[in-house]
Amino acid sequence: MALFKRELSPARIVKKSREDRFAAREIIDGVFTDFIELHGDRLSGDDNSIIGGIARLNGQPVTVIVIDRGTDIQDKISKRNGSPEPYGYRKAQRLMAQANKFNRPIITFINTPGAFPGKTAEAQGQGEAIAQSILKSMKLTVPMIAIIYGEAGSGGALALATSDQVWMFQNATYSILSPEGFASILWKDSKRADEAADVMGLTPKDLMEKQIIEYIIPEGRNHPRVFNLIRKRLDDEITSLQTLAPNELLAKRRARFRAF
């Protein structure tokens, strides 16, 4: 039985995942209340492609970190279409450490083609920034849930997805790199992207089968309904994760990735 009414082809899902279906600020306002944005990594700057701050989830304080691709063209350019800089990942690390100190659950929303491949990004240690985000996530003793709401490409997405659970929107993708990149590396022909999408196993259904993710969020035109569903489920899962002792939670998170 198909999970949803009509199943789209992987290439169709890739296209949809890149459309502006849900905006970052819309998700924050739709799922949480009392959001206060916090800026900067305290080292070199503030990356506007990663929005971070504190909010309430059904009354409970939580830390929210959201990759923002931007809304209009200017906004998208300034946010490099949702490709974070090293200081974006370092801002996320700062907010995650802060959440850990105050025992706040961490919820990340991911939508990125990948970490920004830039000259200054490399000079400032893009690899190190991602590496430390992953390593630090493996030591935090608060519940962490990652939600992929558009594209999730490569290490730049994984940096915010080493969590207790990973969920995906129905029309989202998660992969080692873009289908275009995959086709050009393996077949020297980026035009075979649709074919690549077919073999890459990047759809929520494929990833659910491989136990890379725990849950698929059904989408609809009625966004408040989608947000209500997310809020309810987040509340349930976080409540259940909070019954675990810190060392149990950590052991479980590490075991989740040890299985791959």
Added chain:
Amino acid sequence: MNIFDQHKHQTAKIKRQDNVNERIPDGLFLACPYCGAQMYNKQLGRYRVCSKCGYGFRLQARERVTLFTDTFTEMDADIVQTNPDFPGYADKLSRAQEQTDLGESVLTGEAVIKGQKVALGVMDPYFMMASLGSKTGEKITRLFEYATENQLPVVLFTASGGARMQEGINSLMQMAKISAAVAQHQEAGLLYLVVLTDPTTGGVTASFAMQGDVTLAEPHALVGFAGARVIESTIHEKLPKDFQRAETLLKNGFVDKIVPRETLADTIGQLVALHQSTEV
């Protein structure tokens, strides 16, 4: 018996001296990939270093073990990818296994380096460009787990072209899997020493290559996250010559020390000794 098992049987018969570098005749004329200087193969010497600029030519994992260890006992040699179901992947793996005498792109084991006992991992750029397959990840994870259990420091020579495309998302998950093992090793208060070798890129740079307590690099080694061509086409700019070279990373604060091959074993031995407990 499936095709893969047959293949394993064949590789077992291939002898050590069949490795690529030992097959190159002494009289062959080579160009240094870094400075372009021309020299006879023989002039590289046992460390295979350019006499003009000090660049270390790429080495196979087993060559490195011979060069840098007093003794070495391999572990997990039997861990191989048994399900290479992506088109053409099985053939690529077979060729890599034959060329390197390895089951996967990393060689792991317990070693003694200048009298110091360590858990040692060496990635092999001749094995599918040392890409991060799920069995590569498994071997490295087990190395850290073994080191944590046995209270050993980890010394890891990194090299990688990045992800193992043929394994898709499972390749990506190795970054998280290994990092979890690194976290546990760190919590035990044990030393993790990284040696960046040419080339270390992609997902390896974005995970365990940049999680060491001390990070060494070989001269002129290419180290970076994104590929130079991808960056150039994104920012429409030509990159400077030493972009993503070890010397640039040192200057930018991401490497502790650049060490030539001739003194590398001594430096590793000294660093490991400095981290031994000083009980009397």
